[in-house]
Amino acid sequence: MSKRLSQRLRGPNATFLIATLLFFVVVQALLSFGLLNNFWRGIIFWGVAITIVSLGLNLIYGFNGQFSLGQYGFYAIGAYASADVTYRFMRSDNSALIVVIGGSVITLLLMWGLSALLRRFYGVSTISAFVFNLLATIIGFGCAVVILVPALNAPISALLAVLPSGLAQQIVFFFALLGGAALAGIVSFLFGMPGLELGSDYFGIATLGFTIIIKVLLDNTDTILPFPEMKGARGMVGIPQWTTWPWVFFSFMLVVLVMRNVLHSSTGRTIVAVREDERAAELVGIDTAQSKLLAFVLGSVFAGLAGGIRAHDLAFLHPQSFNFIQSFNPLIIVVFGGLGSMTGTIFAGFTWILLLEGVLRLYLPAGFETWRFVVYPLLLIMMMLLRPEGLLGQYEIAFLRAKLPTLNRKLTTPAPTAEEVTA
């Protein structure tokens, strides 16, 4: 065990670990000593959030080949859900926490049971499976609202009141982020199950519709939906500003590690195989529907997590920041960085926000930001003409690269004889 650990901590892994830790410490120091003002702090946090969304999109579009414009919808779901949890917690009401976490847990358990059950049946159509899962979701969250909230609200509030307020805050924030991500994952699962059957381009249009639906729902949270605290089109205020650099950094590292570990596994290879040739993947025995759904849900969970981080940094949410024009941001980042390159997405995500939202806003005359929508498409067109594979193509830094296996000598040279082994 220790041997394996020491092996793992050598070479590119060690370099990467040291570099990221250094980055973490430097930014933390700059923030602690007040060398970065709130503007730059916001820019960095925003950069990380949008990079996480873009990584999720790269998993869906760059690695799995499914064109999605819906990531801002899931980003919005994560943001609003987690904001609602902490907003209510601040007003000594833990119902949102219980619904989001309890409902997600029940729903996931029901879905898990359902998938085991449906596997025994012969020829269940996607639409029936979808309806069953939708019912499971309704039952899961219904149970949470009807049973869990009245039963658990008082004890959980009492429990959180006993804890020191700082600790209670961090615990609630953790569950808020988790709940936002889980909710985004469940919605993406329900949406993706029938949606991904459409095939790449039509799926892209469906996700565009999804983003618009989410935006319209957010405009009407206080009228159609029963969430008066979200204040519909006026924007949600009063969200605690709890996002700190460690939260941002470790969420980011978690996303990078999970994505890398998934991509370098056998399942990850099937995800890439679907991009390469879906029919061929199907005909070497890969359940492509499952593979596509996995990439889509994982990417959307990332988006939901980023939403929670962003909401608790900005402390203000407005439906307009989640409209479909905004949803092109991660797409542009992914295309710029290179489809199928995690390094490229990380690089492009940070550059995008630092440059366009940070540097240009500060150093160029006021009113320039209205020109951004002229600059974006021009940049994109130039990119497509000059370097269609993206800035970094499919390049990865050593830490994120799959190790190429060495030649198996056993197969090419004859096996050593007994004397050679003992000698």
Add this chain to the structure above:
Amino acid sequence: MTKGRPESLSVEVEQRPVVLTIEDLTHFFDNLRAVGNFSLTLRKGELVGLIGPNGAGKTTVFNLITGVYRATEGRIQYNGTELIGLPSHEVIQMGIARTFQNIRLFSNLTVLDNVRIAYHPHAGYNLLDAILRRGRYYKREARLTERAQEFLAIFGLEERQNDIAGSLPYGLQRRLEIARALATRPHLLLLDEPAAGMNPQEIDQLMELIHFIRDKFDLTILLVEHRMRLVMNICEWITVMDFGEVIARGTPDEVRNDPKVIEAYLGRQASVQ
């Protein structure tokens, strides 16, 4: 007498267990009948050819077996299990593998990854093991890689394991496609025009390869082919299709001299050497 077999086969052959039974298979594309009343029975270890002019419905039969299309009528049974209605990946996981007329590799991935992807159902670890990088992930991943390398070594591709599949010469791409198909651990292999685009020398190598894998992996092989030299040389018996229907069955010699085959498939004036 089983349906879908020539009458001239030896008694010894007829005693082997049945692997695949296709009965009265009919498939329509809208109103166009692509396959009509097609029957075929394969016994274990056989190497059978399916030939016919362009558009006769040969590839459609393959697509019906592997679940790409769902047959309008008829039955396809593999070791006693009905295949119609099963999704492709389940058919493949039951032990049927196929190659494609136009090679369909994962051409931007390495040669080794092409084989490792096909080996996925036997990987032996789940996503959680991979995300948490448990010991099982390292162990099984190493074993999986070793297996894939063994497959490549059988096909003489081990030195090129880290090359991009699309960069291989044509003949090697064919080999890789067959290697990838075999990595799914099939018992029945469907080869769709394996000799398409090959020169005579490559065809000779291919014939050797087909014989070799049949013995090595204990396979039953069904082969769609245009190249008469290949079919006549290696197939034990042949089914001839035209316009979606079977017009003749028999050993290569019988088929070669069948006037219906000569007329429908090879043309009125043609003769086969």
